[in-house]
Amino acid sequence: MQLSQLKHALVVSCQPVPGSPMDRQDIIVAMAGAAVAAGAGGLRIEGADNVRAVTAAIRDVPVIGIVKRDLDDSPVRITPYLKDVQALADAGAAVIAFDGTDRRRPVAVADLLAATRAAGRLAMADCAILEDGLACMALGCELIGTTLSGYTEQTAGLPDDRPDLDLVARLASAGAMVVAEGRIRTAAEAAAALRAGAYCVTVGSAITRIEHITEWFVAAMRQTRVQAQGPR
Numbered sequence: 001m002q003l004s005q006l007k008h009a010l011v012v013s014c015q016p017v018p019g020s021p022m023d024r025q026d027i028i029v030a031m032a033g034a035a036v037a038a039g040a041g042g043l044r045i046e047g048a049d050n051v052r053a054v055t056a057a058i059r060d061v062p063v064i065g066i067v068k069r070d071l072d073d074s075p076v077r078i079t080p081y082l083k084d085v086q087a088l089a090d091a092g093a094a095v096i097a098f099d100g101t102d103r104r105r106p107v108a109v110a111d112l113l114a115a116t117r118a119a120g121r122l123a124m125a126d127c128a129i130l131e132d133g134l135a136c137m138a139l140g141c142e143l144i145g146t147t148l149s150g151y152t153e154q155t156a157g158l159p160d161d162r163p164d165l166d167l168v169a170r171l172a173s174a175g176a177m178v179v180a181e182g183r184i185r186t187a188a189e190a191a192a193a194l195r196a197g198a199y200c201v202t203v204g205s206a207i208t209r210i211e212h213i214t215e216w217f218v219a220a221m222r223q224t225r226v227q228a229q230g231p232r
């Protein structure tokens with residue numbers, strides 16, 4: 001795969017809410033197909049089996065693969081193990097994304113990168129702060145994602161309804177190929193991420209998680225009812 005395929009592309013993350021009625025492989029493949037039919041230039045897919053099903057159905061769009069795990073002894077969730085890198089590569093992921101933060105972890109970023117290289121895949125580091133991104137860039141990761149900004153202990157205070165475009169801009173200024181990812185909820189925000197210097201933009205919840213989208217609408221309507229002093 002050529003990295004340039006992702007230049008200025010919309011990457012659609014097709015990750016249903018776990019346990020949701022939408023959390024089915026056939027629905028993931030259908031969501032991916034619909035996104036590609038509408039112009040998505042990349043897909044982000046969780047789980048090796050889902051990656052295999054999506055790459056079998058959709059051949060001409062790169063898949064960024066991840067494995068999510070809840071570990072007992074580490075806050076790292078995204079592709080923590082070397083076996084995950086191998087499984088994603090075997091399943092056909094063009095890019096393998098892993099946690100690129102400087103936190104307690106079972107496998108060092110450098111080793112995950114080496115495994116990704118050995119499998120002949122491109123690497124994306126999911127980062128939370130500028131320093132993570134710079135370190136992963138220095139190691140040689142091709143893509144630096146803002147994915148984890150707002151989701152680590154250190155960044156937990158950020159507004160939960162806005163993307164971290166400041167981090168996008170600072171990483172881009174430092175020369176990173178930035179994947180703007182996390183809390184991009186509108187087309188205008190996706191366009192703003194490109195203007196901030198993003199190489200490509202990943203959107204998940206706002207396109208593929210019906211529960212989250214519904215909650216946003218319900219919350220906004222409830223707020224409006226409160227301001228209007230209750231239902232008539």
Ligand SMILES: CC(=O)N[C@H](C=O)[C@@H](O)[C@H](O)[C@H](O)COP(=O)(O)O
Nearest residue numbers: 013147151182183184203204205206
């Ligand atoms: C923090 C974390 O675990 N992020 C995950 C990474 O794959 C996904 O749950 C997100 O949906 C994805 O990053 C896209 O973000 P958003 O859904 O906000 O557009």
